[in-house]
Amino acid sequence: QVQLVESGGGLVQAGASLWLSCVHSERTGRTFSSKFMAWFRQAPGKEREFVASIHWIGGITDYANSVKGRFTISKVNAKNTMYLRMDSLLPDDTAMYYCAAGDRRSTNSRNWDYWGQGTQVTVAA
Secondary structure, eight states: EEEEEOOOEEEEEETTTEEEEEEETTTTSSOOOOOOEEEEEOOOOSSOOOEEEETTTOOOOOEETTTTEEEEEEEEGGGEEEEEEOSOOOEEEOEEEEEEEEEEEEOGGGOOOEEEEEEEEEEEE
């Protein structure tokens, strides 16, 4: 059973930068086996939407058009940690940000197997 724990959210002004982190662990002590990790976000009253994903071994990345050029997804395998660097934040980026892990790359939240509890990002105008 994979456990994902996000951190790094907060309240910032528009135009600011913020880092999010997601640490994964296996409750059974086994080696992490998911092939992909991703960030999704969900604003109040809206569906959960894809933000970015990364292949855990190869590092291939994918971004939603709305964040391309502003957000950067990365990882440090030795630390079991995935990151999301968010630059030029906009009020529309305000949402709960979730970390996900799974065996297929997908922009559909239903295709991901494991989820963290989320971390709130609020961008003030």
